[in-house]
Amino acid sequence: MTTTTPVVYIVDDDADMRDSLVYLMQSVGLVTEAYASPHDFFQAYRRSGPACLVCDVRMPEVSGLELYERLVAEGAALPVIFMTAYADVPMAIRAMKSGAIEFVEKPFHAQTLLERVQLALSEDRRRWDEKLRFDDLELRMGLLTDKEQEALSLIMDGSPNKAIAARFDITERAVEMRRASIMKKLQVHSLAELIRLVTEFRLLSENRTRRRPTAGG
Amino acid sequence: MSLSIPPAEPHANPARTLDRRYWCALGLIAALMVFHQLLLQPALVRLTSDAPVINVAGRQRMLSQKLSKAALALLTVTEPQPHELRRRELESVLREWTQAHRGLREGDEGLRLPGINSAAVKAAFAEVDPYYQAMVDAANELLSDDYATMVLEGHRGLSEIPSAKAAVVQKILANENAFLTRMHAIVALYEAESRQHMAQLKILGLLIMAAILGTLLLVQFVVVRPAVQLVGREFEHSEAQYRRLVESMSDGLVVHDAQERVQFANQRFCEMVGYQLHELRGAPAAIFVADGNRRRYDEFCRQTEGTTAPVEITLRHRDGRFIETLAFPQPLSDPEGKPQGFMLILTDITVRRQVEQRNRELAEHLAHADRLKSMGQLAAGLAHEINQPLGAISNYAEGCLTTLSTGARSDQSLREPLQRILKAALRGGEIIRRVRGFTQFKPHAVDLAQINDLVTDMDHLCSTEARSKGIEVRLELAADLPQVRVDAIQIQQVFANLIQNAFAALENTEAYRRRLTIRTSRTHEDGVEVMISDSGCGFPADAIEKLFEPFYSTRQEGTGLGLAIARSIVEAHGGVITAETNSDGGATFRCRLSADGPPDYDGNLPAESMWNPSTPVNTAAADRDAPISVNS
Numbered sequence: 001m002t003t004t005t006p007v008v009y010i011v012d013d014d015a016d017m018r019d020s021l022v023y024l025m026q027s028v029g030l031v032t033e034a035y036a037s038p039h040d041f042f043q044a045y046r047r048s049g050p051a052c053l054v055c056d057v058r059m060p061e062v063s064g065l066e067l068y069e070r071l072v073a074e075g076a077a078l079p080v081i082f083m084t085a086y087a088d089v090p091m092a093i094r095a096m097k098s099g100a101i102e103f104v105e106k107p108f109h110a111q112t113l114l115e116r117v118q119l120a121l122s123e124d125r126r127r128w129d130e131k132l133r134f135d136d137l138e139l140r141m142g143l144l145t146d147k148e149q150e151a152l153s154l155i156m157d158g159s160p161n162k163a164i165a166a167r168f169d170i171t172e173r174a175v176e177m178r179r180a181s182i183m184k185k186l187q188v189h190s191l192a193e194l195i196r197l198v199t200e201f202r203l204l205s206e207n208r209t210r211r212r213p214t215a216g217g
Numbered sequence: 218m219s220l221s222i223p224p225a226e227p228h229a230n231p232a233r234t235l236d237r238r239y240w241c242a243l244g245l246i247a248a249l250m251v252f253h254q255l256l257l258q259p260a261l262v263r264l265t266s267d268a269p270v271i272n273v274a275g276r277q278r279m280l281s282q283k284l285s286k287a288a289l290a291l292l293t294v295t296e297p298q299p300h301e302l303r304r305r306e307l308e309s310v311l312r313e314w315t316q317a318h319r320g321l322r323e324g325d326e327g328l329r330l331p332g333i334n335s336a337a338v339k340a341a342f343a344e345v346d347p348y349y350q351a352m353v354d355a356a357n358e359l360l361s362d363d364y365a366t367m368v369l370e371g372h373r374g375l376s377e378i379p380s381a382k383a384a385v386v387q388k389i390l391a392n393e394n395a396f397l398t399r400m401h402a403i404v405a406l407y408e409a410e411s412r413q414h415m416a417q418l419k420i421l422g423l424l425i426m427a428a429i430l431g432t433l434l435l436v437q438f439v440v441v442r443p444a445v446q447l448v449g450r451e452f453e454h455s456e457a458q459y460r461r462l463v464e465s466m467s468d469g470l471v472v473h474d475a476q477e478r479v480q481f482a483n484q485r486f487c488e489m490v491g492y493q494l495h496e497l498r499g500a501p502a503a504i505f506v507a508d509g510n511r512r513r514y515d516e517f518c519r520q521t522e523g524t525t526a527p528v529e530i531t532l533r534h535r536d537g538r539f540i541e542t543l544a545f546p547q548p549l550s551d552p553e554g555k556p557q558g559f560m561l562i563l564t565d566i567t568v569r570r571q572v573e574q575r576n577r578e579l580a581e582h583l584a585h586a587d588r589l590k591s592m593g594q595l596a597a598g599l600a601h602e603i604n605q606p607l608g609a610i611s612n613y614a615e616g617c618l619t620t621l622s623t624g625a626r627s628d629q630s631l632r633e634p635l636q637r638i639l640k641a642a643l644r645g646g647e648i649i650r651r652v653r654g655f656t657q658f659k660p661h662a663v664d665l666a667q668i669n670d671l672v673t674d675m676d677h678l679c680s681t682e683a684r685s686k687g688i689e690v691r692l693e694l695a696a697d698l699p700q701v702r703v704d705a706i707q708i709q710q711v712f713a714n715l716i717q718n719a720f721a722a723l724e725n726t727e728a729y730r731r732r733l734t735i736r737t738s739r740t741h742e743d744g745v746e747v748m749i750s751d752s753g754c755g756f757p758a759d760a761i762e763k764l765f766e767p768f769y770s771t772r773q774e775g776t777g778l779g780l781a782i783a784r785s786i787v788e789a790h791g792g793v794i795t796a797e798t799n800s801d802g803g804a805t806f807r808c809r810l811s812a813d814g815p816p817d818y819d820g821n822l823p824a825e826s827m828w829n830p831s832t833p834v835n836t837a838a839a840d841r842d843a844p845i846s847v848n849s
Contacts, residue, residue: 013684014605016641020612023634027616027623058601058685083608106604110615 004049004128006121010034011041011067012056012083021054024110025117038067047078050128052120054113057084077127079120083108130204137201143185151178155191156198235444242436246429253425260418267411269329273317274404278397280314284352285393288359288386304360311356318349321403338406345399348392355388469542469563472549475556477502477518489542489565491535507531507539517546518559530563541567580785584710585658587782591713592656598681603648606641613638651678655709665700666708668737668745668810675712676735679720686720687728693736699812701745707786708810711794714779715749715806721772722753722804743812744792750805755798764796783808 008025010032012018018034025032035041037059053071057064068080081102102116144152147168154164161175168175188194287307291300317328322342324332359382463470469486473479479497487494490505497505506514510531517528532540542563549557592599613634620630651674676692683690716733723731732752740746756764756771763769765784770777780796787794792810799805 014609016609016637016644017605017612019637020609020616020634020641023637024612024616024619027619058681063687106601107607107611110612113612114615 005031006050006052006125007048008032008117008121009041009045009051009053009078010055011036011038011053011059011064013037013059014056017056017083021113024114028114030117030121038062038064038070041067042070050121050125052079052081052117052124054081054083054117057082079124081113081116081120083113130207134201134204134208137197137204140186141201144182148178148182148185151175152182152198155179155182156195231443231447235440235447239436239440242432242440245432245435249425249428249432253422253429256421256425257418260414260421263331264411264414264418266329266331267407267414270321270331271404271407271411273321273328273330274400274407277314277317277321278400278404280310280317281352281393281396281400284310284314284356285386285390288356288389291359292382292386307356308360311353311360315353335406335410338403338410341399341403341406345396345403348396348399351392352389352396355385355392358385359389466562469565470560471497471563472558472560473502473518474558477515477558480558486563489534489540489563490532505532505534507533514544517544518561529566532563539567540565541570581658583778584707584782584786585656587778588656588706588710588713591710591717591779592652594717595678595682598685599648599652599678601685602677602681603645606645606648609641610638610645613641648677655706655713657706659706662706663702663704666703666705668698668701668703668708668747669694671703671705671709672712672735672737672747675709675716679713679716682720683733686723686731688720688723688731688733691732691734693734695736695738698737698739698745699743701810701812703790703810704786708790711783711786711808712747712749714783715808718779718806719749719751719753719804722751722755724753726753740809744810745812746807746809748805748807750799750803752799752801752803755802755804756796758798761796761798765794 008030010018010021010025012021012034013036015036018036022032022034033044035044038055039062041053053068055064055067062070064080064082068082071078071080079102081104083104083106102120104113104116141149151164151168154167159167161172161179165172165175183189183194186194186197188197284307287303287310291303291307316325319325320328320330320332322332324330463483464485466483466485469489470481470483471479471486472481478499478501482494482497484494487497490497492500492505502514502518503511507530513528514530527543527545530542530544532542534540543566544564545562547560547562549559551557617631617634620634654674655678672692672694676690680690712735716735719733723733730752734748734750736748736750738746738748760769760771765780766777767781768777769781784794787808787810790810792808794806794808797805797807
């Protein structure tokens, strides 16, 4: 779990709307960063914790959807809540394809927006934690040598030390030592812990691959 | 006898026939007069000779007596001196007497005697002649030389002489009586003859006079009366023709005398004002001229020269209806040029006025419908535009509620959001004001306006639409523009149509170069020019001329009315609207307005300018089912 304060990014070219959103978010204690255009947003945006983006669909120059697509392309996945006056079909299809998560139709109830924002933030916090965990696990896994990797997969398959030793054509003692090294590098203290960690890592990486093939750090 | 004009063969001019007759009659009269003169003159001449004849004949009697006396005197005187005197006297009397007698019988120029011409006179003279001759012989004897010598040679044989003389004198005296009696008869004959001459002359004169009078009567019957009838018929015919003309006029006609009282009005005029002609006769114009028009009516009716320009006059029908007319006054004057009154021809233009009014209203409604259509196209964008401040208000309010519910409140912390709420509410109101201003049906609202304000307002209304279409709208507004006298809504409609045109033209343009520029500037003539230029697809070169025609559109879905309405509005303001193609392919529209505007423009859209006769409306094309697409 992380303690980083979540940030609500607000992008709207309409000053009244932008300022009112800032006020609304701040009134419930959320930290906001507001930008008048997608361009300004990209200039300033550095992901440092859980966040969400509240964005008007229709803006001059770059539309909200284009902004989102660019975010996805850059791998800076972020939950987005689109505000729209009229959710027409083609736009909705585009939004769904690009994985946008929410729409609020103007005029919206402020509470609805706040709920969506909270939801998005908790989701993003979960994802952020997941990402942090994955990054951590990946870091640890990255410490393993190829042989250790191979040994680990055999261990995970439930092969006994003898079988592993036969496979690598080493002594059982050597297998013991390799296992100790893996457990040290992965900072686990028992076989059960090791299996849980590796399983978690595999699941997380599977998730990431499935959800965002191009996703990075 | 038949006195009418003979039934004229085709094309025969009755006037010419009458003329011929008149000349005939004139010739006849002239002939009669010549005849009269030829006949009368000799008769008169003869009549003048009658008097001397009677005179001389009468005098012959006196002369015969004088002869007798002279003969007697010669007898009584014995002294040689007086004797000679008496003898000479007898001699001269005898000469005179014999000359007159010869004159009477054979004529004598000196005595103006024509001689004897009637048998009766001749016979009478034959009767008197022996006595005459005897007297002449006796007188000659007395004057003979014998007696003279005797007397001159000193009284010798004087005693014998008187006795001889006495015998001769006795002879004269004896014949004198007979002569006198016969001569009396001759004088009577002369007088009778003269009277007869007179009577003949009188009858002749009367006959000729009668003939002349008869001819004159003939002229009266054959020439004058037919001529009068002809003129009368012609007059009646012409009068009837003019009356028919006047009565068949589709315009009213009224004739006033110099005191502005009605003298005559045609049927049409009577219908126009609802009075009978006999009611109108002598009535003052005031009974049928609408109150507000009386002075004008009087004014142009008082003009005495020439035909004045037509004047619009409102008449009042008997039932109170007002009749709009166009009046052509025509002063009337007698041949000396003294004004006698005037004539008015009045064309009823009520229906035309109504049609014009109706057309104007239709134009207004069409313009209004066009504005609504424009607004309809902007509606989605405007909903968004209104949602912005509404959403902001909602957000601020929610924020305030949250702040209040957390208890960590201070009055000051709410001040800022509340002010923002107020501002946003006003902003929403402003948008609604613009929409309402643009879509309301409010004709005739010409006032001074700052063109930049109108452009800015319109830009606001279109901004959301522009944003959603990814069009960059640039405003380049000149700072020192004069105010213009316009109907603000109508001018904004022009901008709306031009802007929407541009939007449509930009639809297929690459997103990064969708640009619309609106520039205001001051013209050389101190007016204002608004330029609306886009980077869109432009229009085909051959379309420029037709661009402003109604029902012409280069777009499939266009009605073809937007630019036609724009032009009719700008031209009604006395301005000019033009279109051109940019070098980069887009289109530029320029709309120029003069600073003071047309002085007489009252905001009434002229119905006809949209359907300009110079650009005939292709009704056949308009009837087609599909919208017109010349080059889509």
